[in-house]
Amino acid sequence: MRVAAVLTAAGSGSRLGHELPKALVDLGGATVVVRAARGLLASGVVDLLVVTVPAEHQGAFAAALTAGELEPDVPVTLVVGGASRQASVAAGLRELPADVDVVLVHDAARCLTPPAMVARVVAAVRAGHRAVVPTVAVTDTLVEVGPDGVRTVDRTTLRAVQTPQGFDRALLDRAHRAAADRAHDERQAATDDASLCAALGEPVATVDGADEAFKITTARDLAVARTLVKEDA
Template identity: 45%
Template structure:
């Protein structure tokens, strides 16, 4: 199977308190995007990587991570726009593309084993596969006034991570559907197709706020 990865690196970094795009924020001497792409390239099955970056930073990101297996393209206004741009570029590079991984650059410490579990599931016939970890907190559903209206059974809940993996034709159909969603798996769900969950990993945390950056630095320094 021909496998490619879209790395979404178009976030503004506002919640991180940064004065530049999140992907360019320093993490122990290297920008987050460098850690993220390095982790993807460690996965031997991945043939091509497309990094979707803010249009104003294309040259800088290309200088940092561009190469034989890595192409940098401009992102869009929304996440779905950015993934669609990455998918179009990936299909130009790999006309025989069969499996696509969509990965958040902000989850730059995701272990290779997580990528491999997602790939194994899709290559085994799943339309889509996503990594997830069990939820340890009790979750409440509230209405607009803050009143609790439901308490879901915690054992059935998962906190979802990336990479999310898809059969290429499924992801193409999902993005052509015009449905809005916060992640690509939800687009596939809207088609009525099954999405399977494989074990995630605590190291695949998403760097969003300053505390997350501190945690990622500890992980790097501790080798965890």
């Protein structure tokens, strides 16, 4: 039985101010998608990798991953993504062979995720948790805004969710089938896979996340990531 990772890289780079997709942006000599793939494979727990990409940039992604010096023994497949993240993950799931029993779903934009965090997620699934998410504590003061003003929310019970999220393959397949009618409308589609499993009544377990697993969304995020890469060089 094997572990597969679905790496979502079909998003645009519009909020970064780039014409290229975000995952093809250079980050210290390697593209974002290559750094994300390296992190997954360096964990030592991923047996195959499926990368979801925009149709119009398949060639560029293939070239980047081929030149990325990834683990030679781990098969890498490119799949055209869908109209939403949910649809893209579903497309990736359809490419997985029958002997995969654990699936990781990871955002390429979280390309500095430590390999040890990836291994923690898989270990938790192997221990019997069918849906697992890494989380970090919320440090900002949070308020709920209503017509009568604001109310401070108790942050001690709140966590920010990261990726990769890990799943029993049968559960994740079932969760995507149940929500398939929402997948092609970005306004209704799920923004993560754990929420699809929770909608079926499945408990979602947590493991420790990592500060480095932040999501690159804005130009400031990219600048922070480039600083961290330079410091590690």
